[in-house]
Amino acid sequence: MKIYSKAELNEFHQSLTYNDISLVPTEVSRVKSRTAASTSAEFLGINLTLPLISSPMDTVTGAEMARELSRLGCLGILNRFDSSLEQALDDKNGNNIKAVSIALNAPEKVIEKLAAKNYVICIDTANANNLEVLKKSEEIKKKYNVRLIVGNVAHGASLSQLEDSGADAVRVGIGSGSVCTTSIQTGIGIGQVSSLLNVLFARKEKNLRIKIIADGGIKSPGDVAKAIALGADAVMLGRMLSGTRETPGEVIKYNGQLWKKYRGSASFGVKMRNEFIEGEETMVAYKGVVKNVIDSISDGLRSSMSYMNCLNIKELSRVEAFAVLSNYSFIERLPKF
Secondary structure (H helix, E strand, C coil): CCCCCCCCHCCCCCCCCCHEEEEEECCCCCCHHHHHHHEEEEEEEECCCCCCCCCCCCCCCHHHHHHHHHHHCCEEEEEECCCHHHHHHHCCCCCCCCCEEEHHHHHHHHHHHHCCCCEEEEEEEECCCCHHHHHHHHHHHHHHHHCCEEEEEEECCCHHHHHHCCCEEECCCCCCCCCCCCCHHHCCCHHHHHHHHHHHHHHCCCCCEEEEECCCCCCHHHHHHHHHCCCEEEEEECCCCCCCCCCCCCCEEECCCCEEEECCEEEEEHHHHCCCCCEEEEEECEEEEEHHHHHHHHHHHHHHHHHHCEEEHHHHHHCEEEEEECCCHHHHHHCCC
């Protein structure tokens, strides 16, 4: 079996996603137990206990989710559709919200309020490879000098232009979200492993500082570990956080089971008008408090780090030992009931 480095995976002849690869522990680990591994990280000047960011989707991150994630040492990006956005911006009592998403056509007064509170601003678009996104980034950065996240890209070709426009971080991933139909509707998008590596090497080759957010395709704590090992500075979650108590929306009881709504940002339920739709809407089982999900991810990530001889996140990001799996290799590892 061949052990691949990140450079070799980047040159692989096929587009790869998380299920196609595995981390390979090739070193004798000096990590005594998973509790000895530190998952703390700094992201855009914010000290995180875990490098996790919630997706700014209307069924994932409202004010309650953003506050709770902040309390848990993660970063929640308040979605731009949230009815409490204005209230959160005007809250003088310290609302513990640190990041907010905006549309390209967001009113100037909203951007001004966000800047005054020193929020991280996420320009929430499906395609960052766009002149309007570059112009908006440059305009906001020059006027307010705030921390900016843009998205999304699937390739590193425009990375230097994004950084030059003022972007401090970029969301990487097109069509890989569980309720995203962009790839089906447009034919755009590659596997998340290949996307992350392409952007990572573009950053290295051009000596850029822009942060990489792995956005989409995360189904388990193991995928979080893989994303960080592939060079992501932070991992964005949607589906894994959906259905928790802190997500917006009511808990629905159906056939004796509790459910909550989950939908893509470009779904009909969000747009509510006759536009081109690139997202699905579904129901997910109710999961209880989000802390349980975050704790599970933390445990899995620390365990992965202990296998990989990594005492901290920086060491995990330097891993150079990956296997490419056959379909049956992947299936063999799944639990059998």
